[in-house]
Amino acid sequence: MLPQEFWNEKHRSYRKSHWIDQPNYxxxxxxxxxxxxxxxxxxxxxxxxxSAFFAAKGFKVTAxxxxxxxxxxxxxxxxxxxxxxxxxxxAEFPHPFEDGSFDVVYAHLSLHYFDREITLAxxxxxxxxxxxxxxxxxxxxxxxxxxxxxxxxxxxxxxxLSSGDRKRYxxxxxxxxxxxxxxxxxxxxxxxxxxxxxxNAFVQLVAQRRDGESHA
Numbered sequence: 782m783l784p785q786e787f788w789n790e791k792h793r794s795y796r797k798s799h800w801i802d803q804p805n806y807x808x809x810x811x812x813x814x815x816x817x818x819x820x821x822x823x824x825x826x827x828x829x830x831x832s833a834f835f836a837a838k839g840f841k842v843t844a845x846x847x848x849x850x851x852x853x854x855x856x857x858x859x860x861x862x863x864x865x866x867x868x869x870x871x872a873e874f875p876h877p878f879e880d881g882s883f884d885v886v887y888a889h890l891s892l893h894y895f896d897r898e899i900t901l902a903x904x905x906x907x908x909x910x911x912x913x914x915x916x917x918x919x920x921x922x923x924x925x926x927x928x929x930x931x932x933x934x935x936x937x938x939x940x941x942l943s944s945g946d947r948k949r950y951x952x953x954x955x956x957x958x959x960x961x962x963x964x965x966x967x968x969x970x971x972x973x974x975x976x977x978x979x980x981n982a983f984v985q986l987v988a989q990r991r992d993g994e995s996h997a
Contacts, residue, residue: 784847784870784945785847785848785849787945787946788847788848788850788851789848789849789850789851791848792827792828792848792850792851792854793850795827795828796828796854798977800976800977801828801830802828802830802856803830803976804830804831804833804834805830805831805889805975805976806973806974806975806976807831807889807918807920807973807975807985808831808834808835808887808889809834810985811887811918811987812834812835812838814916814918814967814968814987815840815884815885815916815918816884816885816916817839818839818840818841819840819841819883819884819885820840820841820843820882820883820884820885821835821840821841821842821843821883821884821885821886821887822842822843822845822878822882822883822885822886822887822910823835823842823843823844823845823887823889824845824871824886824887824888824891824892824907825845825846825847825871825888825889825890825891825892826844826845826846826851826852826855827846827848827851827889827891828851828854828855829844829851829852829854829855829856829864831887831889832844832855832864833855833856833857833858833864834858835887836857836858836859836862836863836864837858837859839862840885841862842862842864842865843864843865843866843867843878843883844864844865844866844867845866845867845868845869845871845876846867846868846869847868847869847870847871849868852866852868871891871892871895871903871906872895872899872903874902874906875906875909876906876909876910878910879910880909880910881910881911881912881913881915882910882911882912883910883911883912883915884911884912884915884916885911885915885916885917885918886907886910886911886915886916886917886918887918887919888907888917888918888919888920889919889920890920890921890922890975890983892919892921893921893922893948893949893950893951894947894948894949895947895949896935896936896939896949897936897937897939897959900949900959901959904959904960904963904964905963907963907964908963908964908990908991911990912990913990913992914989914990915989915990916967916987916988916989916990917960917964917986917987917988917989917990918986918987919956919960919985919986920973920983920984920985920986921949921951921956921983921984921986922948922949922950922951922982922983922984923950923951923952923971923973923982923983923984924938924950924951924952924955925971925980925982926950926980926982926983927980927982928942928948929950929982932946935947938950938951938955951984952971952984953969953970953971953984956969956984956986957969960986960988962991963990963991964986964988964989964990964991965988965989965991966986966987966988967987967988967989968985968986968987968988969984969985969986969987969988970984970985971983971984971985972985973985
């Protein structure tokens, strides 16, 4: 199965879920840390429940996802503040935005699907498209996830659970290692939760863009 087909099917199954139109806890937890009415990229937005949450609060939101099915279900909660939709993969470079396009990059459960080289490249792109003092808000799978270690090991903490379903699992240390050259953390903790999972095995990061050029 091709990756886009995989994600389209995944999002079709999500349409049946009770939580699909509700904002994620992470969005509700970080919003008070964000500058009001900021330009925000929802990177890997899925069906846009967090995009809609931020747009309703006055943020200028760009929703990016690889799944066209998911993007087709992103809703504009406020007609006067429409969400911009962009069909693209986080793993294709450069990302389709100019340098310094955003005040906030928000990435809820979208940064943990890639090998180390691509993960570091995505982090560099987030640094590029953020303005000075911009914020990265990310939540990723944790090494404490009950499924950690299942499937075929591809790399350290990186597994293929089934065909097309690859996941990386982070600790606070490994997420810091992947981001610290480009971002200075304000919050880094292993206590995240979601509406769809029974466990709290996620790592959360809120970090500020470091000034100047950074190199991984």
